[in-house]
Structure formats: structure tokens, C-alpha cells
Amino acid sequence: MSVCISRSEVDAEKETDSAELDRRIVFATQAGLPLVSRPYDELADRLGVSSERLQQRLRAMLADGRMRRIAAVPNHYRLGYVANGMSVWDVDDRCVDALGERVGALDFVSHCYRRPRHPPDWPYNLFAMVHAHDRDEARDKVERIAALLGDACRAHEVLFSKRILKKTGMRLRPD
Amino acid sequence: MSATRLDNIDRAIVNRLQQGLPVCDEPYQAVADELGISEKKLLKRIQQLLDDRLLTRFGPLFDAERLGGALSLCAMKIPLDRFDKVSEQVNAFDQVAHNYEREHLLNMWFVLATASAEEKNEVVREIESVTGHRVFDMPKEREYYVGLHLPV
Numbered sequence: 001m002s003v004c005i006s007r008s009e010v011d012a013e014k015e016t017d018s019a020e021l022d023r024r025i026v027f028a029t030q031a032g033l034p035l036v037s038r039p040y041d042e043l044a045d046r047l048g049v050s051s052e053r054l055q056q057r058l059r060a061m062l063a064d065g066r067m068r069r070i071a072a073v074p075n076h077y078r079l080g081y082v083a084n085g086m087s088v089w090d091v092d093d094r095c096v097d098a099l100g101e102r103v104g105a106l107d108f109v110s111h112c113y114r115r116p117r118h119p120p121d122w123p124y125n126l127f128a129m130v131h132a133h134d135r136d137e138a139r140d141k142v143e144r145i146a147a148l149l150g151d152a153c154r155a156h157e158v159l160f161s162k163r164i165l166k167k168t169g170m171r172l173r174p175d
Numbered sequence: 176m177s178a179t180r181l182d183n184i185d186r187a188i189v190n191r192l193q194q195g196l197p198v199c200d201e202p203y204q205a206v207a208d209e210l211g212i213s214e215k216k217l218l219k220r221i222q223q224l225l226d227d228r229l230l231t232r233f234g235p236l237f238d239a240e241r242l243g244g245a246l247s248l249c250a251m252k253i254p255l256d257r258f259d260k261v262s263e264q265v266n267a268f269d270q271v272a273h274n275y276e277r278e279h280l281l282n283m284w285f286v287l288a289t290a291s292a293e294e295k296n297e298v299v300r301e302i303e304s305v306t307g308h309r310v311f312d313m314p315k316e317r318e319y320y321v322g323l324h325l326p327v
Binding site: 110111 | 181189192193194195196198199200201202203204214218221222224225227228229230231232233234235236237238241242248250252262265266271272273274275276277278279280281283284285311312313314315316317318319320321322327
């Protein structure tokens with residue numbers, strides 16, 4: 001009896017294995033990375049793979065953007081950034097993408113997105129989160145965005161957060 | 176403990192760790208070397224920063240959409256006398272990752288994180304039906320920048 005497995009079948013099987021391992025890595029690290037000298041070894045042990053294989057999968061996920069980075073998430077309130085304003089802008093559709101890139105590049109903007117308008121309640125299409133130590137500092141920063149947008153922007157507002165109603169972080173659940 | 180009580184080593188650690196830990200056998204040693212402290216001290220300080228809730232989390236940060244899930248920012252316009260009740264109803268959904276009260280006519284803003292776009296639309300409809308208020312769904316159409324880096 002001859003066993004004939006084509007090369008593409010082998011490759012396909014490897015891909016399935018990697019996809020499954022990647023899923024398990026996501027769930028195994030949701031609580032965080034182990035704080036031990038060789039964290040990837042410990043994680044690999046838990047997942048039943050070699051540390052080399054685990055590190056290879058982490059690099060692959062970083063390279064294709066599924067993983068942004070392995071990093072600390074600061075609690076901005078407790079670090080003194082208590083004025084967190086969501087600045088929202090009604091920017092000409094013809095130049096919103098070019099301008100959005102420039103707003104996003106400002107060092108005090110943490111998130112910058114284009115989102116759909118909902119007129120008449122909500123005319124804004126560009127969102128930029130601004131973090132500051134107090135509201136005056138936040139408003140100064142918003143003015144710098146306004147200067148950058150110039151005539152392309154018809155209106156803007158800053159929505160300050162008043163209260164955190166819920167903050168659990170993202171929880172991805174297994175299927 | 177607040178930022179004013181962080182010493183210079185804590186500040187250096189918080190600033191450095193926001194940029195990302197390398198993938199290598201002993202990543203903490205590599206960062207400790209850069210900061211000029213011992214690995215043991217670095218690990219102890221990270222644990223302390225987490226215990227004091229100065230860091231929300233330390234580990235891999237995933238892009239939920241690239242993993243196949245869906246995310247959306249949603250807003251609602253809730254009368255003040257109904258606000259706490261509706262907040263309770265909205266927060267009861269597991270898919271609501273965080274929720275903020277903001278100063279605006281649209282005064283409730285939350286992020287929905289779901290396994291698929293279909294599930295997201297379903298949850299939006301369920302929230303509308305449970306609360307009796309419209310949900311303004313504002314999924315991102317384009318991302319220009321994501322990367323919180325707060326110097327301390």
C-alpha cells in the first residue's frame with residue numbers, strides 16, 4: 001500500500017495546526033504574560049509545545065498585525081491623566097483620510113479613527129482621543145488639532161468622560 | 176498610589192514597557208539591561224505596578240478584528256432619570272467591554288466586542304429592545320492610529 005500525501009496537503013495541515021495553536025495562545029495570555037525569567041518557556045509548557053515553536057508563532061502574529069505588541073497597558077487615570085477627551089470632528093470627506101493620518105501622528109493622540117456620521121444628531125466623522133492632566137491642557141491639545149485641520153473642518157466638540165460605567169477589557173471567548 | 180509617588184525607576188519601567196517586550200528566551204533580562212536594573216527588580220516592580228492598578232494589564236495586545244472578531248463604538252442618548260437603570264441593562268451584556276458616561280446629549284458611550292459582525296448587529300438590536308432607546312452604531316471605517324503612549 002502506498003501512502004501518497006501531496007506537499008500542499010502537508011502544508012495545509014501545518015497551517016491548520018498553526019491557526020489552532022494561535023487561538024490557544026490568545027486564550028492562554030488573556031490574563032497576561034507570566035512574570036518569570038523565561039515567560040515564553042512557561043507559556044509553551046502550558047500549551048504543550050516547544051518554546052521555539054511558541055516564539056515563532058508570536059513573531060508571526062506580530063508580523064501580520066493580529067498581535068499589536070506585548071506590552072503594558074497603563075491605567076491613565078491613576079497615572080495622572082485624568083482629563084480624557086474624545087475630540088470629534090466634521091471633516092470634509094474628500095480630505096478626511098489624509099488629515100486623519102496627520103492627526104493620528106500627533107504625540108498626544110492615542111486613538112484616531114474615521115467613523116460613520118448619524119445626521120442630524122451626530123455630524124462627526126473623525127475621532128481623536130486626547131489624554132491630558134487637566135481640561136485646560138486637553139483643550140490646548142484640541143486647539144492644535146483644530147489648527148491642523150483648518151478649513152476642512154466644519155465643526156468640532158470635545159466629550160469629556162464623566163464616569164467609568166464599566167471596564168472589563170476585552171474578553172475573547174472560545175467558540 | 177498615584178503617578179506622583181512613582182519613583183524614577185517606576186517611570187522608566189512604565190515608559191519602556193508601553194513600547195513592547197521582545198520575543199526572546201529572557202525578555203525581561205533584555206529590558207532590565209536596557210534600564211540598568213536587575214531582572215529580579217524589574218519583575219518585582221511590574222508586579223507591584225499591577226497590584227497598585229497603575230498598569231491595567233501586561234501581556235500580548237491583540238487586534239480583535241484581525242483575529243476575526245468585530246468591534247464597535249456605540250452611543251446612546253439617555254434621559255438623566257433613566258440613566259442608571261439603562262447603564263445597568265447595557266453593562267449586563269458580556270459583549271460590552273467598557274462603558275463611559277460622557278458630557279453630551281449622547282451621554283452613554285460603550286465598546287462592543289463580539290466574535291462576528293452578525294453577533295454585533297444582534298447585540299445592538301437586543302440592547303435597543305431591552306432599553307427602549309436607539310443605539311448609534313459607529314464602527315470604525317478606517318484606523319489612522321492606535322497606540323497609547325503616555326509619558327509619566
